[in-house]
Amino acid sequence: NAQFGAIQDAFVLAVPPPPVNGLGTIGGFKLFVEDRADLGYDELYRNTQGLVGQGYQTPGLSGLFSTFTVNVPQLDAEIDRVKAKSQGVPLQNLFETLQIYLGSLYVNDFNRFGRTFQVVAQADARFRDRAEHIGRLKTRNLRGEMVPLASLVTVREAYGPDRVMRYNGYPA
Numbered sequence: 047n048a049q050f051g052a053i054q055d056a057f058v059l060a061v062p063p064p065p066v067n068g069l070g071t072i073g074g075f076k077l078f079v080e081d082r083a084d085l086g087y088d089e090l091y092r093n094t095q096g097l098v099g100q101g102y103q104t105p106g107l108s109g110l111f112s113t114f115t116v117n118v119p120q121l122d123a124e125i126d127r128v129k130a131k132s133q134g135v136p137l138q139n140l141f142e143t144l145q146i147y148l149g150s151l152y153v154n155d156f157n158r159f160g161r162t163f164q165v166v167a168q169a170d171a172r173f174r175d176r177a178e179h180i181g182r183l184k185t186r187n188l189r190g191e192m193v194p195l196a197s198l199v200t201v202r203e204a205y206g207p208d209r210v211m212r213y214n215g216y217p218a
Contacts, residue, residue, distance in 0.1 A: 078213040087207050090217060091116040115208060121177050122204040130198050134187035140198060143185040148174050177201050 079097060081090045094112050101110040123144070130140060145151065147169040154165050173179055181196030211218050 078211070078218040080213055080216040080218045082216050087116045087210070087217070090114070091207075114211075117205050118208040120204050120206050121180075122202050123180065124200045124202075126198055126200070133193055133198070134189055134191075135185060135193050135198060136188065139185045139187075140195070143183055143195065144180070147183050148180070177203065 077097075079090065079094045081087075091114060094114055098110045098112055101107045125137070125140065127137065130137060146167050150166050150168040152164065153167055155162050156165065157163075168174075169183070173182070178201075180199060180201050181194065183195045184192040185195060187193050
């Protein structure tokens with residue numbers, strides 16, 4: 047844990063399993079806090095941290111924690127759908143452009159030198175490592191013209207949860 051503790055921006059917890067299931071210092075329980083009132087992720091985080099804080103005041107409970115956070119850096123891309131339609135850009139083309147260039151897309155496999163290689167389409171890292179690079183990407187409209195995403199997408203930095211679990215159909 048000490049070695050991993052030196053990593054900034056990471057929460058790492060190594061817990062060895064008990065010799066006998068149920069008879070360890072960490073065997074505990076798992077609890078899901080549900081957002082049944084649709085109050086949002088920030089309120090879910092506050093309530094979860096409050097519950098952990100109350101748990102520490104309960105005799106017999108220790109080492110309580112939650113991995114749920116809402117301060118993970120993200121990019122929020124707002125798409126001007128009216129402008130996309132007026133320029134003849136199908137939303138599917140726009141979303142596929144974002145997926146392929148910023149994420150990746152499996153194309154196929156090929157055999158060479160007795161080995162099988164995967165072909166994956168993706169923009170080179172230097173063309174996708176900054177938020178402003180998204181505006182330089184282009185997608186094709188219905189007339190076959192290339193349209194820069196900067197004219198259709200507004201990108202801003204935001205914060206939010208890394209991932210959201212659902213339990214009993216509610217964000218948890």
